Amino acid sequence: MGIGGVAIGIAFKDIFQNFLASILILVTRPFRVGDQIGFTEYEGTVEDIQTRAMFIKSYDGRRAIIPNGELYTNSVLVNSAFPQRRWEYDDGIGYGDVTVNLRARWWTRSQKTDGLNAQDRVLTRVKQALTEADINTPFPTQQILFHEQTERIDGDRRRQREGWPAGSGEVREPRAARALHRPTPAWQPIRYRRAPRARQCRTRSAGRSRRRPHRTRG
The missing domain is CATH 2.30.30.60 (SH3 type barrels.)
Incomplete structure (x- = not known):
């Protein structure tokens, strides 16, 4: 072949x-x-x-x-091999500083549309029950802090401000804040001094000049 x-x-x-x-x-x-x-x-x-x-x-x-x-x-x-199908959904509730996840399960007909419609009704009732019982449902959040570097209390963690925990011990004032609160010196007149004259240096040639002989008339 x-x-x-x-x-x-x-x-x-x-x-x-x-x-x-x-x-x-x-x-x-x-x-x-x-x-x-x-x-x-x-x-x-x-x-x-x-x-x-x-x-x-x-x-x-x-x-x-x-x-x-x-x-x-x-x-x-x-998914539709049997007349009924089980569905489930996880929801979290606040418990102190942590989140506790609760799982709700229910049975409907095996079609996708029946499960989604039942899920909508289940979640609505769960939300109403949690609200009536004064139970919060936490959700992820993000906090952005804008910190001004020129404030006088910048860096002082002994005071709890802008979400920072209170610290202990002595903390120096920031450099930028110290520069702003530094006392301004009194005004003084500016005196100008005349620059010294440059010294004039005479240079001599490497060879010395010879004196001419003195001629006398006879």
């Missing part, structure tokens, strides 16, 4: 695998058209099962095409 036959065999391997997987799915019927399943990151309602792949309509209105070979060889979660 050669290299061409090997390439054709590899190309048709996935086709034959998906075809056989579709036959096994239709015979064993682990799920049917209209069931709600979950496969890896996909979750939705089965629209159609063909010889090559299966079509799933996600809950946000998109379509996922999954090969039958992957469906048959991997785990699939069938």
